[in-house]
Amino acid sequence: MFCSHLLKPLWFKPRQARTREQHQCCSFNRGLSLVLRMRAAATRVNVEVHAARTGTVLLPAELIHPTMARVRQALENAGVSGSMEAKLLIDGQELEDSQLLPDFGKGHTAVVQFATEAARLPESVQVEVREAMTGELLHEATLRLGLVSELRASLAQASVGPVGRPDGTDGAPAKEWEMTLLLGEVVLQSDGCLRCGEDGGPAVVHVVWGEAKKTPTPRPASTRSSHCWPSGNTNCITGDSVAMVLIGGKEMPRLMEELRVGDEVLTGSPCPSQRQRRVGRIWRSVVPGGKTEVVQLSSDCRLTSNHPAITGDRWLPAASLGLPVLSPEEFVYGIELEGHVDTILIGGVVCAGLGVYCGPDFGWNVYTRKAIHCEDLSCNKCKIAFDPSIDFNSIKASDLGEMYTPY
Ligand SMILES: [Zn+2]
Ligand SMILES: [Zn+2]
Numbered sequence: 140m141f142c143s144h145l146l147k148p149l150w151f152k153p154r155q156a157r158t159r160e161q162h163q164c165c166s167f168n169r170g171l172s173l174v175l176r177m178r179a180a181a182t183r184v185n186v187e188v189h190a191a192r193t194g195t196v197l198l199p200a201e202l203i204h205p206t207m208a209r210v211r212q213a214l215e216n217a218g219v220s221g222s223m224e225a226k227l228l229i230d231g232q233e234l235e236d237s238q239l240l241p242d243f244g245k246g247h248t249a250v251v252q253f254a255t256e257a258a259r260l261p262e263s264v265q266v267e268v269r270e271a272m273t274g275e276l277l278h279e280a281t282l283r284l285g286l287v288s289e290l291r292a293s294l295a296q297a298s299v300g301p302v303g304r305p306d307g308t309d310g311a312p313a314k315e316w317e318m319t320l321l322l323g324e325v326v327l328q329s330d331g332c333l334r335c336g337e338d339g340g341p342a343v344v345h346v347v348w349g350e351a352k353k354t355p356t357p358r359p360a361s362t363r364s365s366h367c368w369p370s371g372n373t374n375c376i377t378g379d380s381v382a383m384v385l386i387g388g389k390e391m392p393r394l395m396e397e398l399r400v401g402d403e404v405l406t407g408s409p410c411p412s413q414r415q416r417r418v419g420r421i422w423r424s425v426v427p428g429g430k431t432e433v434v435q436l437s438s439d440c441r442l443t444s445n446h447p448a449i450t451g452d453r454w455l456p457a458a459s460l461g462l463p464v465l466s467p468e469e470f471v472y473g474i475e476l477e478g479h480v481d482t483i484l485i486g487g488v489v490c491a492g493l494g495v496y497c498g499p500d501f502g503w504n505v506y507t508r509k510a511i512h513c514e515d516l517s518c519n520k521c522k523i524a525f526d527p528s529i530d531f532n533s534i535k536a537s538d539l540g541e542m543y544t545p546y
Contacts, residue, residue, distance in 0.1 A: 184203075184240055184249055185199075185249065186201070186202050186248065186251060187199050187251070188210065188253050189252055197217070197219050200213050202514075206238060207234045210227060210240070227253060228251065228252040263284075264281070265342065266281075266290055266344055268280070268294065268346055269343060269345055271321060278294055278297055279341070280293040284410075285332050285334060285410060287320065290333065318346045318348055324452075325453075374445060374473060374506050374534070375424060375472055376440075376490060377441040377471055378468070378469070380440050380486055381393065382398055382405070382474075382485055384405075385404075395485070396470070398418060399418065402417065405483075405484040406476070406489075416477055417477045419475045421474060421475075422473035422474070422531040423470050424532045425532075426469060429467055429469060431471065432463040432464070432465055433457075436460055437486040439486025440487065443471060447501060449488075455500075456500075479494070491506070504541070505538055505541065519546075523545075523546040
């Protein structure tokens with residue numbers, strides 16, 4: 140009999156819930172519990188990076204097993220310039236990139252000094268939020284990084300709601316409103332990012348209100364999606380396509396078939412904090428019969444005909460951007476990146492990685508899921524999108540009719 144106490148992931152529980160337990164039923168004794176708690180303490184560390192000269196907080200973060208290299212990467216991801224070369228000090232001492240940060244114990248924060256002069260926060264982004272119907276100004280915000288999630292937090296904090304709608308004050312029951320944010324005609328996803336307007340003025344975001352649904356229901360794919368997904372390999376990049384990897388801060392071309400887990404690739408995102416991400420998993424699929432339809436979108440970008448690529452602000456299947464031809468291919472590749480910027484730059488074209496929602500023409504199909512979790516163990520997106528049971532090597536065209544929960 141295997142006691143379920145041994146299966147409890149103790150280090151996932153909130154601190155106050157961890158109690159010293161002793162069980163008659165199993166060998167879950169105090170000694171083991173202490174070992175587990177030490178692991179828990181070493182797992183997640185609060186880190187703050189301060190600009191040494193000004194004291195500005197450049198980064199607050201909770202990092203898992205943080206080495207100095209991880210801190211650097213977090214700074215780079217947050218768009219702090221010069222992060223990869225900066226001198227990082229802790230207690231006045233410079234640590235090697237491979238060294239773990241000292242453990243300051245729970246509840247304490249490791250403070251890292253960014254000692255290079257050039258420490259600069261990314262430019263903040265001014266945003267105006269207006270009602271889509273009336274153009275009425277609802278909210279103005281300054282976003283530190285320009286992330287849509289920041290904007291949503293700012294709107295929630297200011298309790299921005301629909302104007303002139305029943306909100307319970309006239310006796311009607313209070314309603315919860317759901318807002319859809321639009322930039323031009325593009326729906327902003329919660330992990331998207333904003334830039335200032337062309338003229339340097341604020342970015343203008345329009346909001347459309349709808350009644351909040353109790354449970355999100357999967358939206359059926361439009362009828363157009365059927366011809367996006369012909370038979371054979373469903374969603375892939377050819378081995379001779381070229382990604383850009385960062386080596387020592389330099390961009391180098393790398394064939395898809397030579398790309399490895401851990402490589403840092405350019406995502407093609409216009410947002411500086413989302414410029415590159417590490418490859419988390421590579422799905423190499425055998426091409427049945429050694430031939431598949433591919434579309435050449437640039438000299439270094441060849442995709443199976445249904446693979447989504449961005450033109451302007453829209454995702455389109457490769458086949459609607461070029462002519463599909465039958466091509467001899469031994470393997471084709473799907474890429475999962477760490478985190479949630481799920482695009483990859485291939486031969487100058489922004490292509491879908493696994494885990495990206497490409498709009499209603501594609502729908503909430505299996506490719507909106509991920510088989511790897513991001514590093515945030517409590518991530519709300521991963522709660523929905525993470526499904527380690529999916530084998531992306533064996534997706535058939537017929538599987539694409541299955542729709543998943545939106546996030
Ligand atoms: Zn027990
Ligand atoms: Zn996540």
